[in-house]
Amino acid sequence: MKNVLRAVLLALMILSMLILVPSGVIVAEAEIIEIPLEAKVSQWPDPQSSGYLSDWEYEDPSISVRMEKGRIYDTTYVVAYVKIANASQVRSAMAGRYSDDGKEFGTTLAKRNKAVLAINGDYFIGHNNVGFVARQGKVYRTKCNNPEEKSKVRLDVLIIDDRGDLHILPQATNADIEAFQGNIVNGFSFGPGLVIDGVRQSGFVNQNNGSDVKAMRMCIAQTGELEYLCIASEGPEDPGSVGMDLEQFADLVSSFEGVQNAYNLDGGISSTMSFMRNGKYVRVNSPDNPKSRQLKDILFFCSAYIP
Secondary structure, eight states: OHHHHHHHHHHHHHHHHHHHSOTTOOOOOOEEOOOOTTOOGGGSOOOOGGGEEETTEEEETTEEEEEEEEEETTEEEEEEEEEESSGGGEEEEESSOTTSOOOBOHHHHHHHTTEEEEEEOOOTTOGGGOEEEEETTEEEEEEOSSOBTTTTBOOEEEEEETTSOEEEETTOOHHHHHHOOSOEEEEEEEOOEEEETTEEOOSOOOSSSOTTSOBOEEEEEEEETTEEEEEEEOOTTSTTOOOBOHHHHHHHHHTSTTOOEEEEOOOGGGOOEEEEETTEEEETTOTTOOOOOOBSEEEEEEOOEEO
């Protein structure tokens, strides 16, 4: 009798497995990894082809990117909503070594670094070698005490720490950098800060960023823990757009809900937001503009999902 019961129980177990697991399906454990600071590109995964839900959206278990277009001040803009699983997925990359003249188009750098979404950085070789520059945990420059020669003012500095949080130090000095409480992963010198600690900034001084010029603009903003916005406006080079000055761009950026900190990056024809469409990286923020500038660096978000 016991043998009969065992046989019945075994048959029921096999039957339940056949019902719960469809034929031909292999059950495996997926993984979301944390990527080391100095990891090589081969150490993080490619975006999943199945993750591209449309020309404007990507999603896998580690990252979601959703983009949309809008229009304000007679100018078209693109905003990308980004959420990542861990801070190691927001990264920077240079076109070459810090000290060389290497430059590449933003789409090329996005492809090289397997980015889900990438934007231009601060073109760190500018600003007459002043300001603060750090990339992936390595500090390359701390020369904030000498004001930028053309404007005679110091630059606002953006710091991204190991928690993925954005911190903006207005007209930073070396002492401000040294006093920062946290682990610095990336540091950018361009600015200005458009929103700092939830407060929309105004009265922008000229930091060699053409504050009064109608131009293409680019910024990165944080709206929550591991949640970001990347916002790019078109400029007078784009059909149907006139561009924005910094006050207008600050109006746009601060209009999005939950913006805690927002930082203006390099603009003009350097403004490049890269995303893959039909297997090819494209410049989504200015698709009809033939003018584009090669970049020294990008700020990007990558997948950390290994299926």
